[in-house]
Amino acid sequence: MSSALVLTGLLLHAVSGIPGWVFRGYRDGGQRLSVWLAGAGSVLGIIGCLAALWHPPPSGPFLRIDGLAVVFLLPVFLIPALGAIYGTAYWRQNDHPGNGCRLRLFFGLMTAAMGGVTVACHAMVFLVAWEIMALSGFFLITTEDEDRVARAAGLLYLIVTHIGTLCLFAWFALFHLLTGSFALEPIADGIASPAMLTVLFWLAVVAFGCKAGIMPLHIWLPGAHATAPSHVSALMSGVLIKIGVYGLVRALSWLPGVPPLWWAGVLLALGAVSGVVGVVLALGQHDLKRLLAYHSIENIGIIVMGLGIAVAGRTLHQPVLLVLGLAGALLHVWNHALFKALLFLSAGSAIHATHTREIDRLGGLARAMPWTAFSFALGAVAICGLPPLNGFVSEWLVYLGAFHALGIGQAKSWVVAALAAPILALIGGLAVACFVKAFGVVFLGEGRSPEVCGAREAGLLMVGPMLVLVFFCVLIGVAPIVVVPVLDAGIRAWALGEPELVSLSSLARLGWISLGALALLALCGLLGAGLYRRIRCGGVVRSVTWDCGYAAPTSRMQYTASSFAQILGSVFAWVQRSQWRKPGTMPVFPDKTRFRGHILDVVLDTTVKPAFRSAVRFLSSLRFLQAGNIHAYLFYIVAFLIVLLLWKGAA
DSSP, X not given: OHHHHHHHHHHHHHHTTHHHHHTTTSHHHHHHHHHHHHHHHHHHHHHHHHHHHHSOOOOOSSBOOOHHHHHHHHHHHHHHHHHHHHHHHHTOTTTOTTTHHHHHHHHHHHHHHHHHHHHBOBHHHHHHHHHXXXXXXXXXXXXXXXXXXXXXXXXXXXXXXXXXXXXXXXXXXHHHHHHSSOBOOOOOTTSSOHHHHHHHHHHHHHXXXXXXXXXXXXXXXXXXXXXXXXXXXXXXXXXXXXXHHHHHHHHHHHSOSOOOHHHHHHHXXXXXXXXHHHHHXXXXXXBHHHHHHHHHHHHHHHHHHHHXXXXXXXXXXOHHHHHHHHHHHHHHHHHHHHHHHHHHHHHHHHHHHHSOOBGGGOOOHHHHOHHHHHXXXXXXXXXXXXXXXXXXXXXXXXXHHHHHHHTSOOTTHHHHHHHHHHHHHHHHHHHHHHHHHHHHHHHSSOOOSHHHHTOOOOOHHHHHHHHHHHHHHHHHHHOGGGGHHHHHHHHHHHTTTOSOOOOHHHHHTHHHHHXXXXXXXXXXXHHHHHHHHHHHTTOOOOOOOOOTTOSSOOGGGSOOHHHHTHHHHHXXXXXXXXXXXXXXXXXXXXXXXOOEEEEEOTTIIIIIHHHHHHHHHHHHTTGGGOOSOXXXXXXXXHHXXXXXHHHHXXX
8 A cells, every 4th residue: 555655646746747747828826736736645655654654565676665765755755745736836837938847747757766776676777766766866956957057057968977877787787797687686605706896886976976966976956956946956955966876886896705895895985075065165256056956965975974984883893883884874864854845945935036246246135035044044054964954864873973983992993983973073063054045145134236225025836935944943843752763663674684783762862952952942942932022112212333443344345155154265275176267456445346255166166167177178189090082091000900910919
């Protein structure tokens, strides 16, 4: 029964975009019907997932819904439904007649394909769903295909995702060579050599790392998230990149035996690099959506670090380490889906009202858009891993795993703690600085451009989905015990054959987290009530703030995104490669001038693009070989045959 509900939910999502094409003459009607189909599919899918937890359905020849699949299926059903509702106001068919139908069609297809990847237990089903997901993502990124930047972002995404797909083909080919079957089950012990397992490990890291956005395979992600419509960005950041995480987690569960400890070291190192470099690059961004995109790379790094701790626990035969690391990774998959979707929808609301993504052209939006500002602030607190919200719980589990490694008594386990704990602390501190900048410059102070003056709060169709995500962020932060059954089921599905696993609730003392969260909420409530009472009673005197000697301060005298992050940016200048356009020598009576800066991507702009430009120059220099002369071509053939004959004779 649960399998039928899940498959029906995925089918409804797959066909949810069709009414827009059929009822083109009734644009709003087709749009509403699409939302109803997506909503019904999500409700059925979530019910099916919860039913599968209590009564796991038997695996079929092509589909399997176990505890690990359920962990990833729940955000697959939740986020797209909220995004579809949000999109009815953000991307109305009447306002976008040229691409509105196409967007909803591929929005539904991507959702169904992501679910298909999650439940597939046959290589052919997995690959077909994976390719539909990849192509749907391309068409969603290039929704505004008249924009050159969107086309470039879509092309880069297509190239990177198909590099991952080629590695995936190689992975399944080797899997079939070892097992003689395309049924996705754990490989039996003793049939794969250590060298073969190493090849399978690296293929999985590259194939799924391209989709997840693990650095340095992240190069497609910032541009794609920035150019896509905001509810598409929420879907891609909240769910799509997690399918890459799912593939990596599932592939590691299929590999036999005890993994070598250096696998855990590789995952911890990749996670640490992704986390630190991602948040450092986010600090320097001027585009609000690119800032959020780089934070997706950061949070993927945290997830991969948790997975590395779990692999270390499996290697060292430490079930506690395995449970804490994997629980932190899986819960952060949920938490990141919730608060990153919330942040993208909140940013989309601000962008929809002001028609700009430039942080330095915004400001003062909290007065005109209080619900949007509240949602963004709460998402910012959650993504920084601060209590009493959900981001704190998952990062706390990863911290516990790192600290537990100290008490194992094995020299190798110290590497886990020495790498994971300080890196997590550094990531958290930098994330706080980045979101203080983002919220302060965008929502506080005075408006910096005429666009801000006409901003109005979004309607219920846009605010409603944001408040639903707010509710779940608070729920998991205050009562994390509610997610323990799902996490335990996912851990058991991944760690088949392991010794008796300890329950997560007995390790993490989640009850104390709830008490602390409730106490903190009560304290904030008391402080807020006291401040409100003081304001109402006239205890606050209004006056002009200190203006540094300027009699008439303007909005241009506020901190900008660049000036706020300048000190931290200088500390990490080795990562934040900057390009500045500074004004030249100023005359006595200068005209208007501009000071602009651009943060280069440490991989794409400083490595990949220069390498491709050098390759183009080199290959262009060889064009003389293709002169259109038939005699020259015959000479090439004869020369090549002579070389082959000489090589064969020498052998």
